[in-house]
Amino acid sequence: MVDNDRFIxxxxxxxxxxxxxxxxxxxxxxxxxxxxxxxxxxQASGHLAYARTNFREPGLLARLTMLVAGAHAAIYGRxxxxxxxxxxxxxxxxxxxVWHCRRAVLASAALLLVPALxxxxxxxxxxxxxxxxxxxxxxxxxxxxxxEDYYSSAPAEDFSSQVTVNNIQVSVVAFALGALIVPxxxxxxxxxxxxxxxxxxxxxxxxxxxxxxxILPHGLLELTAVVIAGGAGLQMGWAMLVPGDRTRxxxxxxEGRRSVVLVLGTIGAFVVAGLIEGFVTPAPIPTIxxxxxxxxxxxxxxxxxxxxxxxxxxxxxxxxxxxxSIHSDRPVTSRTVPTAASRAGSM
Numbered sequence: 001m002v003d004n005d006r007f008i009x010x011x012x013x014x015x016x017x018x019x020x021x022x023x024x025x026x027x028x029x030x031x032x033x034x035x036x037x038x039x040x041x042x043q044a045s046g047h048l049a050y051a052r053t054n055f056r057e058p059g060l061l062a063r064l065t066m067l068v069a070g071a072h073a074a075i076y077g078r079x080x081x082x083x084x085x086x087x088x089x090x091x092x093x094x095x096x097x098v099w100h101c102r103r104a105v106l107a108s109a110a111l112l113l114v115p116a117l118x119x120x121x122x123x124x125x126x127x128x129x130x131x132x133x134x135x136x137x138x139x140x141x142x143x144x145x146x147x148e149d150y151y152s153s154a155p156a157e158d159f160s161s162q163v164t165v166n167n168i169q170v171s172v173v174a175f176a177l178g179a180l181i182v183p184x185x186x187x188x189x190x191x192x193x194x195x196x197x198x199x200x201x202x203x204x205x206x207x208x209x210x211x212x213x214x215i216l217p218h219g220l221l222e223l224t225a226v227v228i229a230g231g232a233g234l235q236m237g238w239a240m241l242v243p244g245d246r247t248r249x250x251x252x253x254x255e256g257r258r259s260v261v262l263v264l265g266t267i268g269a270f271v272v273a274g275l276i277e278g279f280v281t282p283a284p285i286p287t288i289x290x291x292x293x294x295x296x297x298x299x300x301x302x303x304x305x306x307x308x309x310x311x312x313x314x315x316x317x318x319x320x321x322x323x324x325s326i327h328s329d330r331p332v333t334s335r336t337v338p339t340a341a342s343r344a345g346s347m
Contacts (some may be wrong), residue, residue, distance in 0.1 A: 004055050011047055015067055018044055022067075022074040041071040045176030049187065052169060065169050068176060072263070075256065092312040094265035097258045098228060099309030104238065105231030108178070111185050112227055115192035116199070123200025130204050133197055143205055147198065147214065164274030167222055171229035171266050175259065178233015179240070188230045195223075213287035217294035218277035221301055225269035232262040272297065 018040040021033060048064040123130045178184030202211035236255045243251035280293050
């Protein structure tokens with residue numbers, strides 16, 4: 001495993017180059033620089049995923065998160081919007097974008113939930129499998145208090161901020177790697193396995209209601225946002241592989257503009273989930289009330305994105321492609337996309 005200092009030293013030049021390219025307006029970049037920008041963006045997304053898994057260094061993670069977000073904004077940038085953008089975003093842009101990507105979102109949900117369910121049932125019904133997956137000491141610690149204490153490990157305001165930043169990092173990685181399809185599928189499955197392992201542990205101990213009482217208040221909305229971010233990435237990847245009646249350039253540009261909307265919307269969902277996780281999940285109130293808060297917020301979110309999405313995706317003009325209010329400064333040209341896609345695939 002590469003240590004933290006070596007990892008930074010080896011990749012520092014690429015990160016600095018990405019910062020330089022991201023800081024320039026895309027219309028001033030040459031075709032070669034655009035290809036380089038896209039390739040470095042995909043590479044930095046992979047670095048963020050690797051750092052989250054192996055280092056968990058807050059400063060490094062914050063830097064890479066900002067770097068990837070800045071590069072994404074540079075590639076799929078937006079024009080200044082007139083008054084009323086927030087209303088259009090809430091009532092049209094975001095719900096329409098989710099509805100357009102609904103098949104990819106369902107695939108993303110399956111990639112996360114199927115492993116979670118399979119692992120949960122397996123570990124919940126097999127002592128031998130549980131002992132292999134989680135050491136006995138870790139089992140005792142988690143069941144005794146460690147899992148529950150996590151939600152009150154810091155003041156509510158600080159804890160809420162920490163989990164919101166963490167969840168945004170997860171969504172950025174899920175989206176960026178989702179565009180490569182296989183890595184995106186793996187990271188969704190990995191998160192599903194972790195959830196299933198915890199559920200299996202508590203189920204094996206006969207304490208599954210306690211687990212759901214701690215997870216459901218914030219987890220319903222949080223996991224839905226992760227699934228949407230993963231689905232947005234998968235949609236990008238699929239558009240590059242199967243553009244349909246569009247050119248690959250047009251497909252990538254269209255899905256890229258839509259992805260900006262999806263990422264912004266999921267950040268809002270994570271903020272709400274973080275507030276619930278910080279203030280409601282550890283609150284000394286009956287479990288049924290904590291769960292009720294989470295369910296009500298989740299149902300409201302689903303009614304919003306599904307109900308409004310079906311209407312907004314059609315629009316007054318009948319355009320089912322859901323033309324959104326956020327557009328790129330400059331569409332990616334056809335001569336840049338095949339090279340960018342091939343570089344992303346070889347990362």
